[in-house]
Amino acid sequence: MFRSKKIQTPLGEMLAIKSEKGLCMLEFFDGKSTEKQLKEIENLGEILEKDDEILNRLENELNDYFKGNLKEFTIPLDLIGTDFQKKVWNELIKIPFGETRSYKEQSIAVGDLLAIRAVANANGKNKIAIVVPCHRVIGSDGSLTGYAGGKKRKQFLLELESQQLNLF
Numbered sequence: 249m250f251r252s253k254k255i256q257t258p259l260g261e262m263l264a265i266k267s268e269k270g271l272c273m274l275e276f277f278d279g280k281s282t283e284k285q286l287k288e289i290e291n292l293g294e295i296l297e298k299d300d301e302i303l304n305r306l307e308n309e310l311n312d313y314f315k316g317n318l319k320e321f322t323i324p325l326d327l328i329g330t331d332f333q334k335k336v337w338n339e340l341i342k343i344p345f346g347e348t349r350s351y352k353e354q355s356i357a358v359g360d361l362l363a364i365r366a367v368a369n370a371n372g373k374n375k376i377a378i379v380v381p382c383h384r385v386i387g388s389d390g391s392l393t394g395y396a397g398g399k400k401r402k403q404f405l406l407e408l409e410s411q412q413l414n415l416f
Contacts, residue, residue, distance in 0.1 A: 250295040253303040258314050259401050262377070264303050265289055270324030271306060273375040276397045285375045289328070310378070316412045319345035321379045329373060336370035343384045346409040350388040372396065378405065 250272070252265045263282065265273040273289055275282040289295060302323060312318035327334045339357045343349050349357070354371070355364045374382040377397055383405045387393045395402035 249293055250289060251300040251303060252295050252297050253300065253307065254297075255303075255307045255310060257310055259397070259404060262310075264306055265295060266300060266302050266306075267293075267326045267328075269326035271302065271376060271379065272326040272328050274306070274377050274379055275375065276377065276401070279377070279396045279398075281372070281396045285373075288375075292328070306379075313378070314408070316408075319409075319412065323379060325376065325380070327380070328375065329370075332366065333370040333373055336367050337374055337376075337380050337382075340371070340374065340380050340382055340385070343381055346412065348384050348386045348406065351385060351393070352388055354385055368393075381405075384409075 250265050250267055252263060255262045255264050259276065261277050263273065263275055263277055263286070264271065273285060275285060306323050309318055309321050309323060313321070327337050329337070336354070336358055339354060342357070351364050351368050351371075352361070355361050355367045358367055371382045371385055372394065374380050377383070383395055383402045385393070392399050392402050392406075
């Protein structure tokens with residue numbers, strides 16, 4: 249069984265879903281892959297909109313993040329995907345707050361320089377926006393490559409973090 253909660257953010261309403269292990273989805277309602285990701289979770293079990301301590305804590309942490317008072321989330325995660333995707337997502341979590349990496353650098357971190365497309369594909373299937381910071385991965389030329397929540401949101405998140413670096 250899964251629990252869900254709608255969370256308001258400065259970038260729009262998000263849907264948070266957690267399993268018994270932890271947060272397994274956090275996506276913008278209007279994200280380009282949200283519907284598909286939601287169906288993947290629904291195939292695993294019933295989703296109930298119920299009050300939940302972890303989801304309430306997530307909402308508080310997101311509020312603190314957007315206010316500039318948090319740079320590391322403490323929410324337990326349940327990464328639902330293939331072993332390769334989980335490996336890529338775990339590397340995303342290691343990217344320090346306020347820093348970016350290229351897809352090439354992420355491929356090297358995963359252990360396979362030639363897996364750039366596979367790493368990019370796994371990034372695109374990340375179901376936990378912001379907390380698993382796929383927004384921190386950019387093109388080798390510094391360009392803001394695709395982001396399921398949209399490039400404007402990606403730019404906002406990167407600017408928010410870079411401006412707050414000096415505050416910590």
